[in-house]
Amino acid sequence: MVSNSTHSRHQSAEGAPACPVVHLYSREVDDGRDRLSRFYRVPLVVNPQLTDLALFRVGLHGAQVGPTAFGLISFGGATALHTPAQHNLYMFYGARASSIVLSQSGIADTYSTHGDGHIATTDSRVPIMARFDTGAELFAVSFDRAAVDTELEEELGHAVSPLHFPSSLETDIPSQRTYKGLLALITDEVASPTGLLDRPAVADRLGRALLTTMLHSAQHQYADELATPLPAGPHAVRIVTAALHADPAHPYTAVELARLAGVSLRSLQDAFHRHPLGLLPPLPLRHLLPPTPRSPALPTPAPLTARDVPPVRRPLRAGAWLMADTGAEVLVAPSPRVR
Known part of the structure; x- marks a missing residue:
């Protein structure tokens, strides 16, 4: 089969590949598979339907956004995409054109159709077969599990187990509105780049915002705990101080201090405000805490003039001041204000 592929990255002003946005298009099965696998860092298998082999094509607009890999994938003919078990990723999918079906052994099929207002989720620890109709297009978002676990443990203050999501997330409900909006923002930026994702600082913060929003909006076994974190008491302050x-x-x-106290980072910060026990917050926490209110500064006293000097009981020589502590006279140059 003749290869017809392109693969490009935006270039910085110096000509180096500084942007995480990737674009590829291929009509060759092996070439398309290799490029998708490199982008997602997952060994994928692309299996086009034999009757649609002549129509096969694959396109990708993708971006590494912080701890998130975001891609818009399109296929020409009907195609199946096999993903092996992944223990280091959380994956979400949504159809942007036509429909997709996600199948996993021992798990009911998950469907996503353009316009249905749902995001499909899968258990990435189980191999996945995704089937695409002719002309299908989808977005696929994968979150690095280590980054997700770290974020969640920092929020909760304890170790976490692998997350379990429902097979479908409804995006039209209020709790999902922000997550859906961030996905739409990144989708638009990846599909029609403006250069925003050329800047690593922007891409990293945007990816982390997407990760945090996903954790706080999606349903999983820690969702209720995230919504109502337990306040930390003076015991947590004492543990940290003793350590x-x-x-x-x-x-x-x-x-580390939050984990040692067995509370979330936010709870520990709040505990030092509510239960300071006369202690200054530990140095690792100070830059994360708002400044402690201080008493208003005393006004700077105005300099004394000759008019402020109290009257003395004995006559002084012209141009002399009386030293209050010793009673000695000090000669000074006469001032035009003292006459």
Whole structure:
């Protein structure tokens, strides 16, 4: 089969590939598979339907956005895409044109149709077969599990187990509105780049915002705990303070201190405000805490003039002031204000 593929990355002003946005188009099965696999860092298998082999094509507009891989994938003819078990990713899908069916052994099929207002989820620890109709287009979002676990543990203050999502997330409900909006923003930027994702700082923060929003809006076993975090009491403050005193040379981070106290980072920060016990917050927490209110600064006293000097009981020589502590006279140049 003749290859007809392109693969491009936006270039920085210096000519180096500084942008995470990737565009590819291929009419060759092996070439398309290899490019998709490299982008998602997953060994994929592309299996076009034999009757549609002449129509086969694959296109990808993708971006590595912080801890997230986001891609818009399109197929010409009917195609199946096989993804092996992945223990390091959480994956979400949604049809932008036509429909897709996601099948996993021992799990009911998940469907996504353009305009149905749902995002399909899968258990990435089980192999996935996605079937696409002719002309199908989808977005596929994968979150790095290590980044998800770290974010969740920082929020909750304890270790977490792998997340379990429902097979479909309804995006038209209020709790999903922000997540849907971020997905739409990234979709538009990837499909028609403006250069925003050329900047690593923007891409990283946008990806982390998407990850955090997903955690707080999607249904999973920790959703209720995230919505109502338990406040930390003075016991947490004492634990952290004792640890710092016991080993003052240890370079604790704020996250480590929160885990040590068994509370979330936000709860520990709040605990030092509500239960300071007369203690200054530990150095790792100070830059994360709002400044402690201080008493208003006393006004700077105006300099004394001759008019402010109280009258003396004995005559002074012209141009002399009386020193209050010694009673000695000090000669000074006469001032035009003292006459």
